[in-house]
Amino acid sequence: MQTKNIRNFSIIAHIDHGKSTIADRLIEYTGTLSKREMEAQVLDTMDLERERGITIKAQTVRLDYTGEDGELYELNLIDTPGHVDFTYEVSRSLAACEGALLVVDAAQGVEAQTLANVYMALEHNLEIIPVINKIDLPNADPEKVKQEIEDVIGLDTSDAVFASAKAGIGIKEILDKVVEKVPAPSGDDNKPLTALIFDSYFDPYKGVIAHIRVMDGCIKKGMMLRMMATGKNFEVTDVGCFKPAPVNMEKLSAGQVGFVAGSLKNVKDVRVGDTVTSMENPAAKALEGYRGVNPMVYCGLYPVDSADYDNLKDALEKLQLNDAALVFEPETSMALGFGYRCGFLGLLHMDVVQERLEREYDLRLITTAPSVIYHVHKTNGEMLKIDNPSKLPPATEVEFIEEPYVKATVIVPNDYVGAVMEISQEKRGEFKNMDYLDVNRVMITYHIPLSEIIYDYFDRLKSATRGYASLDYELVDYKQSKLVKLDILLNAEPVDALSIIVHTERAAARGRQLAAKLKEIIPQQMFEIPIQAAVGSKIIARENVRAMRKDVLAKCYGGDISRKRKLLEKQKEGKKRMKSVGNVEVPQEAFMAILKID
């Protein structure tokens, strides 16, 4: 294939705007897979992805398409993860492309996340083809959305494709536009090899398979290659492309997209954003934009049954094979025993990992409330990075604490501006900017502590705006804040796993809310359980879980023992989800109570 006939593109879309369906139709239309071979959504392969309608791992597929001019084109579609947690991964996928389809729902219009990704695509100088999808919906207004794209993003939409992936409308037009508009990759087969890794996955037989885009040079079987950032050397055992199953090829040339496999056993050696070069004729400089993995959110994962500790470790190791962004290390809690401190890209990532552990590995887990990384500057000049509130040094040793702030971009109909500002203010946000996207949609920018975002910012936004708000955020910097550790005592014993770090001014309110919430969650037991919230030695809130007065089933109607037994079994099932902390039985959800305060 000549370089001039290659087109590399991705799809940018908000959740539910139809990205996966469009990808499916493109695969179908080009005959890459027959209809029968298609699952409903080929590109989202994990069950979880399909259920949640999101893409977590990027997927790649090569489409062979004969254009209007009668020439055969190689179109490489790189599907990008569609969530704010995976911004960096998205940026690497975009860096592997020359063009992008911007898919916007004809009824919903532009959303915050779409916007963030479009800007990122523009930064990478991608040619953007607007696709207005779902035009067959009764409430579709494609012309209005088209105008919005012009007004909001400043894109020329005269070439926009009106499509309905569901109804198969506009699919050929999309393919023709890709051929016509997206520039062919530039690149030189004869230059030293540089190939960008934009994803990887673990294959039990072949080891780690890297998804790559060759920038210059070419890759052949048997070559010795080097990862420029991790320094890992390996021999190429397989090289090829995805259709969408991996198909071996002789070589990948400059401009092409595909995979490379070799003696790569550890996903950590294959970092997204790293540059692959040849050992024999190495490139002088790596490609730009590489960044190590930086988890933003940490939480403790503990098995409910301490006998599951080793199983949890095995499961985490297996997940890590496919998820370089997941980090974990052993941790001990006085209350919960042995477990792991795990780092995630964001809340969704955390949710997904937790759910996979429970679902695929059949583990019952207790998750502690998520925490960000605090920079704690001690009086002795030392700086500690604290990702677990219980590790915060005593207040007397702390000079000051810094916490991560993000730039949060919210798009809402203008009726809800007041609500957004109120919530953002309450979340310690600093107002930065407000732009009218059109007569009734507004983009509001705030700088907000990440810790507030991971609590319930988005949920609050959603409910205050009847679901209309869309949110995107990115880390900006660390700022000094007046923070303290809030401890929770059950039965007068501090429970480390319930400690949180809060802003001084909010400590009292949070303490009261948290104690009240815990009172709701912790079931009555044979004795009274005082719940106290404390900052240092000062008790700032107290609640009581009253003692259960009695608990015995009286009736046994006509010898119906089975019914009695079922009641007891149900009760026992409930207890299984509890952890004994001291002599108090604490349900799993208590450790996430802080997220459920309203």
Next chain:
Amino acid sequence: MNYGVYIHIPFCRKKCFYCDFPSFAGKEKYMEDYVAALCREITMQGALLPGKAVTVYIGGGTPTTLPLKLLEKIIVQLRASFEIVNDNEFTIEVNPGTVTLAILERLHELGVNRLSIGVQSFNDNLLQRIGRVHTADTARYAVLMARQAGFANVSIDLMYGLPGQTLTILEESVMQAFELDLQHISIYGLQVEEDTVFFRQRDMGKLDLPDEDQVEQMYDYMVYVLPKHGYARYEISNFARPGFASRHNMSYWQNVPYVGLGAAAHSYYNGHRLANLQDISAYIAKLQKGEAVSFEEEIITSEISMEEFCFLALRTTKGIDKAAFSAAFHCMIESVYSDVIAAMKSKGLLVDEGGWIHLTPLGMKYGNIVFEAFLL
């Protein structure tokens, strides 16, 4: 095999507000067919089961909503199909207001020797509030008639924790019960079950239940005052004068087999737990065709059997007979439950002494915690 027989009569004049038992008002038109079907089931089961009936219990619903001739038919059929030992206990449940002296006399003649009268309270306002069809006077009168008809073993039910009930109201009812010189008293704490009037009232915020503290006081009062007046507690909710513990009731807790007859009745024999069809018309239709009306509820594995042996026996004040456990399962109870026993002892809920394991008074209060712990 010696066993108990339970016969279910799923009819009542009016559904009480707390009741979620399989019992229906306004289905009188089925009575005749139901009794015919029941008699058929009695015949079939009687032919099938070897051994003798030691206790018989006719419950409901309200058995005495049936016309006397139908009740007679059932008892006659029962005596024809089952061999009942001479020294039997034969109970029928009676609702005040549904019986006359003549009916009671006839029942006594037919060999019924124990009456269980659903009194619930001697406070008229409260009786109305919980949907009973009788007054306190009618209830007292029923007890007096029972004695006149020749019954020497009379039990009543009393409830506590009812909406609008106070400790004082309960005390008055208990005192009135003591004046009636009864042999047996059962106490039931109200549980608001789904599909009851109370459940819907609670949903609408219209159920003025006493709070937990008050209910606890009522419970404490009952378990204190009944023994003081000569009614010893022999099971969590049952109290009796010496020699009057209900043998039928005890059979449920002591792993004794029982045969349930009638719609929704439950059976336990030869290691099987069976349940009869609940639906009255379906029950009748099946029996008219001579088909079986019971289905296996659960397979009793040895594990389940052990669990049940324990949590049922623990409901009685005597508790688990360790020797009986060993005999039944060919292993020491400690080899299965030593951790559980230790944990429950340390919580002050269980005592292990003299070959018996039984609940402490505190354990009686928190029985479910102990029972649940005995599930393997």
